Structure formats: C-alpha cells, structure tokens
Amino acid sequence: MNPGSMSSRTEVDQAHIRALVTSGKRKQLLFAIAGLTCTMIALLTLLAAFLQLLIDGLPRLSWDFLTNFPSRHATQAGILSAWVGSAMVMVVTMLAAVPVGVGAAVYLEEYAPRNWLTDLIEINVTNLAGVPSIVYGLLALGLFVYQFGFGESVLSAGLTLALLILPIIIVSTREALRTIPGNIREGAYAMGATRWQMVSNHLLPYSTGGILTGVILGMAEAIGQTAPIICIGALTFIAFLPDSPFGGSPPFINFSWLFSEFTVLPIQMYNWVSRPDKAFQLNAAAAGVILLAMTLLMNGLAIYIRYTVRKKIKW
Amino acid sequence: MVTETSSPVFPGGATEPVVPPVAKAQVHDLNFFYGELRALKGISIPIYKHLVTALIGPSGCGKSTFLRCFNRMHDLYPNTRYDGRIVLMPDNVNILHREVDPIEVRMRIGMVFQKPNPFPKSIFENVAYGLRVRGIRNRAVLTDKVEEALRGAALWDEVKDRLAELAFNLSGGQQQRLCIARALATDPEILLFDEPTSALDPIATASIEELIADLRSKVTILIVTHNMQQAARVSDYTAYMYLGELIEFDRTQTIFVKPKKKQTEDYITGRFG
Ligand SMILES: Nc1ncnc2c1ncn2[C@@H]1O[C@H](COP(=O)(O)OP(=O)(O)OP(=O)(O)O)[C@@H](O)[C@H]1O
Ligand SMILES: [Mg+2]
Numbered sequence: 001m002n003p004g005s006m007s008s009r010t011e012v013d014q015a016h017i018r019a020l021v022t023s024g025k026r027k028q029l030l031f032a033i034a035g036l037t038c039t040m041i042a043l044l045t046l047l048a049a050f051l052q053l054l055i056d057g058l059p060r061l062s063w064d065f066l067t068n069f070p071s072r073h074a075t076q077a078g079i080l081s082a083w084v085g086s087a088m089v090m091v092v093t094m095l096a097a098v099p100v101g102v103g104a105a106v107y108l109e110e111y112a113p114r115n116w117l118t119d120l121i122e123i124n125v126t127n128l129a130g131v132p133s134i135v136y137g138l139l140a141l142g143l144f145v146y147q148f149g150f151g152e153s154v155l156s157a158g159l160t161l162a163l164l165i166l167p168i169i170i171v172s173t174r175e176a177l178r179t180i181p182g183n184i185r186e187g188a189y190a191m192g193a194t195r196w197q198m199v200s201n202h203l204l205p206y207s208t209g210g211i212l213t214g215v216i217l218g219m220a221e222a223i224g225q226t227a228p229i230i231c232i233g234a235l236t237f238i239a240f241l242p243d244s245p246f247g248g249s250p251p252f253i254n255f256s257w258l259f260s261e262f263t264v265l266p267i268q269m270y271n272w273v274s275r276p277d278k279a280f281q282l283n284a285a286a287a288g289v290i291l292l293a294m295t296l297l298m299n300g301l302a303i304y305i306r307y308t309v310r311k312k313i314k315w
Numbered sequence: 316m317v318t319e320t321s322s323p324v325f326p327g328g329a330t331e332p333v334v335p336p337v338a339k340a341q342v343h344d345l346n347f348f349y350g351e352l353r354a355l356k357g358i359s360i361p362i363y364k365h366l367v368t369a370l371i372g373p374s375g376c377g378k379s380t381f382l383r384c385f386n387r388m389h390d391l392y393p394n395t396r397y398d399g400r401i402v403l404m405p406d407n408v409n410i411l412h413r414e415v416d417p418i419e420v421r422m423r424i425g426m427v428f429q430k431p432n433p434f435p436k437s438i439f440e441n442v443a444y445g446l447r448v449r450g451i452r453n454r455a456v457l458t459d460k461v462e463e464a465l466r467g468a469a470l471w472d473e474v475k476d477r478l479a480e481l482a483f484n485l486s487g488g489q490q491q492r493l494c495i496a497r498a499l500a501t502d503p504e505i506l507l508f509d510e511p512t513s514a515l516d517p518i519a520t521a522s523i524e525e526l527i528a529d530l531r532s533k534v535t536i537l538i539v540t541h542n543m544q545q546a547a548r549v550s551d552y553t554a555y556m557y558l559g560e561l562i563e564f565d566r567t568q569t570i571f572v573k574p575k576k577k578q579t580e581d582y583i584t585g586r587f588g
Contacts, residue, residue, distance in 0.1 A: 112319065113393075114393070153334065181432075182426055183432040184432055184434060184435075185391075186428065186432070187428065187432040187433075187434065187494070188390070188434070188444075189388070189421065190386055190388065190392060190421055190425065190426040190428075190498075191421070191425075191444055191445040191446060191448055191498075192418055192421040192422040192448050192449070192501070193418075193448050193502070194418055197448060201444075201447075202434065207433055283515055313435045313483075
C-alpha cells in the first residue's frame with residue numbers, strides 16, 4: 001500500500017467512508033436477524049411436530065409392537081406386516097430404479113447426441129420430479145396392476161415407487177458424472193480407452209458417492225409415499241407375511257413374495273390415525289417414530305457417504 | 316532440408332555424430348476445422364524419429380490443435396473435421412483416415428497434458444491403466460512394466476514404497492511424472508506433450524525437461540511450449556506457427572540462431588507476442 005495516498009486523503013473522506021461502513025454493517029445485522037427468525041420459525045415448527053410424535057409414540061414402542069400383526073385391540077396391535085411390506089417394496093424399488101436410473105443418466109450424459117430429441121427428454125426427466133405422486137399411482141394402476149397383470153402386489157408397488165424416484169436418481173447421477181473433470185476423461189481416452197471402458201473404469205467408480213447419495217435420498221422419499229400405494233390397492237389390514245424370499249429347499253430363493261398382497265408403514269399409520277379410538281392414534285405415532293427413524297437413518301447414511309467420498313476424491 | 320557440415324551442437328551441449336534423421340511421421344497439407352473455423356492451414360512437416368520436435372508460437376495459433384490431431388483427440392468432440400494426412404511410419408498409415416479407428420491411433424501415440432491429470436486411483440493403477448486397457452491381466456507382467464515405466468519417468472525411487480497410495484497425494488511435479496510414466500508404460504511410438512510444465516514450479520520443470528531429453532532415445536517426442544528457453548533446451552527441431560499456419564520449420568539451432576523468416580526472428584527475440 002502506498003502511504004502517500006493514505007495521508008493525502010482528507011478528514012471528510014474518511015468520515016464519509018466510516019459512515020458508509022457503519023450503515024452497511026447495520027443493514028447486515030438487520031438481515032441476519034430477519035434470516036435467523038425465518039430459520040427459527042421453520043425449525044421450531046418442525047421440532048414441535050417431531051417432539052409431539054415422540055411423546056405420543058415412544059411409550060408404545062416395544063419389541064412386541066415390531067413383531068405383532070395389526071389387531072382390533074390397540075394395545076396388542078403391531079406393525080410386523082407393515083415394516084416387512086415396506087422393506088420388500090423398497091428392495092424391489094431399489095433393484096428396479098438403480099440400474100434403470102443410472103443407465104439412463106450415463107446414456108444421456110455420455111452417449112446421447114446433443115439434439116432436440118435429447119433436449120426434450122432432458123426437460124421431461126427434470127419435470128418428472130415435480131409430477132404429483134398420485135399421478136404415478138394412477139399410471140401404475142393401469143400399467144402394472146391391470147395391463148401387466150402384476151395385481152395389487154409388492155411388485156406393482158415397488159415398480160411404482162421406482163418410477164417415482166427415477167428422476168431423483170437420474171438427476172443426481174448426471175450431476176455426479178458432470179463433476180468429473182474433462183481432463184480426466186481426456187486422460188483416459190488418450191490411453192486408448194473405449195467409451196465403455198471410460199464409463200466402467202472411470203465414470204461409474206468416481207461418481208459412486210454421488211450416485212449412492214441420490215439412491216438413498218430417493219429411497220427415503222419412496223418409503224414415506226402413501227398416495228400411489230393406496231392407488232394401486234395396498235391393503236390396510238394384513239395379518240400375514242408374504243412368503244419368505246429365501247426358501248429351505250433348492251434353489252433356496254423364490255419369487256412368490258413379489259406377487260403377494262401387502263401393506264406398508266405409512267398406510268398402516270393412515271389406517272390407525274383415521275380411527276376414533278385414541279389408543280390407535282398412539283399406535284400411529286409409534287409407527288411414525290419408526291418411519292421417521294428409518295428416513296433419518298437413510299439421510300444420515302447419504303450425508304456420511306457424500307462426506308467420506310468427498311474427502312477421498314478432490315478434483 | 317537438413318545438410319550438416321560440422322558436427323552440430325545438440326541441446327544440452329553434447330556433441331553427437333551426425334545421423335541423417337529418419338521420419339517417424341509425415342504431416343501432409345493438414346487443415347483442421349472447428350465448425351467453420353479453420354484452425355490449421357495447410358501444415359506439412361516431418362516428425363523425426365527419436366528426436367524432439369517443439370511447437371512454438373503465440374497463444375491461439377493452433378499448437379494444441381495441431382498436437383491433438385496426432386492422437387485424434389478432436390474425434391471426441393462434435394463438429395470437428397480433419398483434412399489432409401498424417402502418415403505414420405513404418406507402416407505408412409494415414410492416421411487421420413476415416414477408417415482408421417482413433418482408439419488404435421491412441422494405442423500407438425501417447426499424450427501428456429498441460430495440467431497433471433492422474434486418475435483418482437492408486438499410483439500403481441495409474442501406471443498400469445494403459446496395460447489393462449490393452450488386455451494385460453498377468454500380475455507379474457504388470458508389476459514389471461509399472462516399475463520400468465516409473466523408472467523411465469524418474470519417479471521410481473520416490474514412490475516405490477507407496478505404490479498403493481492415491482495418486483492425488485503426490486506433488487504437482489510428481490503427478491506430471493506419473494502421467495509421463497502412465498504414457499510410457501505402453502511403449503508409445505510418439506509421445507505428445509502439451510505445455511507439460513506450465514503448471515509446475517521451476518525445479519519440477521527442470522526435472523521434466525531433463526526427463527524429456529532422456530526419453531528421446533526411446534520415443535519420438537512432439538512438445539508444445541510457450542517457453543522459448545525450454546524449446547531451445549529440449550528440442551532438436553522447432554516449428555514456429557502463427558495463426559494456424561506453419562511459418563518456419565528447421566533445426567532448433569537454426570531457428571534460434573539464424574531463422575530464415577523475419578517473423579520467426581521477431582517472435583524468438585521477443586519483439587512480438
Ligand atoms: N474447441 C474449440 N472450438 C472452437 N475453436 C477452438 C476450440 N479450441 C481452440 N479453438 C480455436 O482454435 C485456435 C487454435 O487454438 P489452440 O488451442 O490450438 O491454440 P494454442 O496455440 O494451443 O494456444 P495456447 O498457446 O493458448 O494454448 C484458436 O483460435 C482457438 O480459439
Ligand atoms: Mg494450447
């Protein structure tokens with residue numbers, strides 16, 4: 001800094017600058033307070049709802065609650081069929097959505113020529129994320145339940161939710177692919193890699209963190225879905241479990257569970273909430289705690305993966 | 316073009332016997348287009364075997380574009396077009412020909428980029444990558460080749476105990492030598508360097524320059540550089556380009572001591588660009 005220019009600055013100038021800075025600081029403080037208030041309103045509301053759920057639900061949580069079927073007697077009712085149903089539907093959702101979503105993203109990002117058709121597909125994929133979930137339910141009712149004849153089954157539900165979270169997976173996979181710098185791609189091609197080697201040796205391994213994050217966020221979204229599942233005809237009262245996917249005799253694995261009737265946690269909750277008996281409302285709260293815990297767990301996992309992968313690969 | 320009377324002073328000061336240079340590649344009337352933009356205009360030069368050819372010229376004159384024709388890098392992007400031939404010896408194949416697979420070309424001609432670009436894999440896997448792409452799975456062969464390449468890139472002693480570490484942990488200069496090792500591992504016939512030291516400090520730069528001078532005995536080298544001293548230090552032949560045209564191509568000595576064209580002289584002496 002040139003000291004000459006400092007000393008030549010007049011007193012008036014300095015006072016003016018000081019006034020500017022003070023007023024700027026005041027505005028900054030005002031904005032900070034306003035921002036904090038907004039944040040607190042959102043946070044506190046959420047916290048209150050969460051606490052209410054915990055207060056109502058926690059006393060009802062027990063081992064029996066997890067291992068009992070629903071019942072007419074609120075105190076004996078449990079969520080066994082609901083959480084097993086949720087888990088099975090999630091498995092189908094994941095098996096269907098991950099390969100299709102990742103495949104579509106890789107195609108759009110790496111293979112598709114840039115033209116109006118891919119632009120159109122692109123706009124559609126991003127907008128699909130905003131389609132109300134009930135619309136997916138209607139589509140699935142016609143397509144999976146009747147057209148394909150899958151019935152009101154675990155398979156239909158899983159595929160419906162897979163459709164629903166496909167945009168999330170596609171978008172997050174594409175974002176992950178885009179963060180891989182061009183000079184890494186050029187480096188791989190310069191070594192003589194084919195496009196497929198590029199995808200399988202580089203792009204997919206380097207974007208695993210981003211893809212997994214998207215998958216888990218999608219699953220967290222899917223597990224709480226109620227409307228589309230009701231649409232395709234999930235039952236609200238189920239006192240049996242689908243057949244186990246793992247059989248006792250060769251080939252030790254069977255698929256009849258896919259076509260089983262089922263219920264899922266949010267529907268069980270919905271069913272209980274709509275009863276007048278207060279005891280059932282507490283059951284609903286308890287099931288809500290479980291559902292919330294599962295969602296938080298998945299989100300936590302997503303954050304953990306993103307964090308560890310980001311620490312490992314810095315472009 | 317090259318007639319020698321007295322023994323020439325080679326870069327580095329060593330005096331070597333005069334051997335008439337043999338062409339490893341011949342560029343014939345090469346034009347290159349980015350869409351409508353004609354970035355290279357009728358360039359013809361030989362690339363001499365086991366010698367270093369430097370490409371110099373002001374920014375935007377097409378040095379990178381020219382270099383990237385040699386490994387068909389432009390094929391990765393739409394709306395690019397080659398016109399002309401680059402004939403690779405000894406098999407006399409025009410590597411720009413439509414029916415020549417760019418992957419085949421890249422298997423023969425390696426490249427080192429301006430910014431070190433190791434893969435986010437281990438040091439070993441980085442060097443082994445080209446071999447894996449070529450279908451080599453045998454662990455012993457891979458190990459031998461990786462060591463040989465790392466030695467060739469003067470990096471072995473620094474990394475021999477940490478081959479399993481992530482390549483990103485290396486310093487910038489080490490990363491660039493790793494990229495050279497990666498390219499060397501597959502025994503390329505020509506190695507392309509696009510301003511390989513512009514992202515490095517002077518000490519790392521010196522070690523890369525030394526390396527390039529040594530590599531000459533194994534591989535033909537084509538290097539783009541912004542640094543006039545670097546061209547003078549490492550190269551045997553120099554091509555001066557301006558606005559997509561080749562202005563002058565000659566022995567590096569001649570280019571730097573008594574260039575035939577005024578334009579070249581102005582650029583070399585810094586009266587230009
Ligand atoms: N991908 C591209 N699309 C369109 N034009 C390009 C592209 N890449 C380069 N060009 C143009 O081609 C000409 C040559 O560029 P090139 O990158 O080969 O120059 P260069 O000599 O390597 O410059 P520098 O020394 O700055 O690296 C420039 O006019 C540039 O604007
Ligand atoms: Mg360049």
